[in-house]
Amino acid sequence: MPRKTLAEFKVEHLQVLDENGKLDKELEPDLADGDLLRLYRGMVRARELDQRMLKLQRQGRIGTFGPCTGQEAPSTAAALAMQDDDWFVGAFRELGGRLFRGEPLTNTLFYYNGWEEGNVLPKEVGRRMTPLAVVVGTQILHAAGIGYALKLKGEKAAAVTFCGDGATSEGDFHEGLNFAAVWQAPVVFISQNNQWAISIPREKQTRSETIAQKGIAYGVPCIQVDGNDALACYVAIKEALERAYRGEGPTLIEAVTYRLMMHTTADDPTKYRTKDQEDVWWQKEPLIRFQKYLSAKGLWDDAKEEALREELRAEVDTAVKEFEATAPWPLDRPFDHVFAETHPSIEKQHQEYLAALKEESDA
Amino acid sequence: MPKLTMVQAINLALKEEMARDDRVLVMGEDVGVDGGVFRVTDGLHEEFGESRSIDTPLAESGILGTAIGMAMAGLRPVAEMQFSGFSYLMIGQWEGNATRMRSRTQGQHTCPLVVRMPYGGGVRALEHHSESREATYAHFPGGKVVIPSGPRNARALMLAAIRDPDPVVFMEPKHSYRSFREDVPETEEVLPLGQAHVEREGDDLTVVAWGAMMRPTIKAVDAVAKTGVSIELIDLLTISPLDSDTICRSVQKTGRCVIVQEAPRSFGVASEIIARINDEVLLYLEAPVKRLTGYDVVTPYFGREKSYIPPAARIENGLRETLDF
Incomplete structure (x- = not known):
């Protein structure tokens, strides 16, 4: 009996806009000028807040946070491609997408300054957006479950979830892909491969040639895109969403990008990578090429860029002022949210805590 | 009133709640077509279809993680861990x-x-099928831990657990799954979570137990009561949040307390109950609070489980010791 090949696979890579802003006209998505400008604005807005937060953190005005600079494209493009009824199930490097979906800047600041209130979003925004997920990869399963619920209820909507390259080593990543595939649930899995999990480079994370191909094992259609090319991200995510809406199940998208900053502000990347390595990727970052693309289309120029930056910086200034002017939230609030209804044994501790606080403030 | 086993009573609760509320579904390994390895979900697949009695892939984190997503998106999943040892x-x-x-x-x-x-334990099962780890789950704030002790309260607590707006770990004493039957009312009966039940009222001694330990404890309590002692027996029903008021009120009255626990002795629910008694009613005590428990050894294989889990005779001795102190 000769040995037979049972299956062969291929993994597609998609780039629409190269690092110099050169466009593949054939692949260009059909987006209105207004949408292109919104997409660019969304990415720049995240960059401005991110860079401001770095300064605030260094000045001790907020706590530790994980910067998103250089990774604006995948989540912002996803937010543009998504409908209001789709669920946005992020990890913690999707600032662009979160802001685009309507998260107020002040929420981000409250969150990173140690207040749960940052997770409490305006109703219409929080309705279908989950809070940041700190334990790596756990949110991937939530998206699969949300996808199941959407399908059961017959909604034409999908769950879009994000994770990093490190998360693809977690069991929850594999279980999430597997459950969603078995259920043919409407889920778009986006792995932002930023090539670093704190100090662990991509090649120590997995021997797989691509992260995209991990979908193949689960029967999940997959594609690798240039994650610094917002157009490629948009095209792949839109296709995946359409597939999900048609009832054809999940998709895995690997968005190859780069973590230009530290893992979090508590991390020092000079310990494990060189500035030269980083410089290579600064040349490929997502904003410059998109700006070139908009300019080539006659939609952008230096004056517009200057005006946009100024406007966004002012917006961030205002948000920081509002954030810092907000009086501290009540310290005992966690007692109100252990359960929907409190229990006598918890209420007893609550009163004890309030009495201790009063005593300490009187002292 | 039909006489049901605990398996049948939980099955009844699931059926009632799935019929009443179409957001409710069951999910887990072998819960669908097979009806669950203990048959707790028997018949749900036929009645409610595969989309509401989901045979999931074999992955415990996957089962809970997707259930969380479903719950956040408006469903009311009841997920099964086939055995707590895999949870x-x-x-x-x-x-x-x-x-x-x-x-x-x-x-x-x-x-x-x-x-x-x-x-x-108590069903002569393989390794990892006999532990009693309620304290593990009770240690996480924000989740409830419920343990029924018989068919009737299992049904009433399951209805409450499904309707509860917060996550509940519902631990089913598999030793009690089929070992006895009880009348379960045909009309709906719901027991509130977070409240213990006083099974026997008495003045001389408080005994606290839960789950599978209730049966041997009742046996021991009744044997001792025959000698003219008045014993109050409390069935916890909810482990967390713990109803300390019912326990402390009772100990204030009796001055003596014995806690019967299947789990290893240290860092467990019995220890927590003693701490609460110390906080609230220490000065009413006439004897040290006794713990009758499993031991701090790895749960032995079933060849040894008969003596590892406190038997009725050991409980009876313990009650007498505390009464005689």
């Missing part, structure tokens, strides 16, 4: 998300879900 693979999702989502978002997102798991 540790879901603890990351339990601690990291199910129990925290309400507090994390101050109520904007919640996880109304139930995780059912058969627990405990």
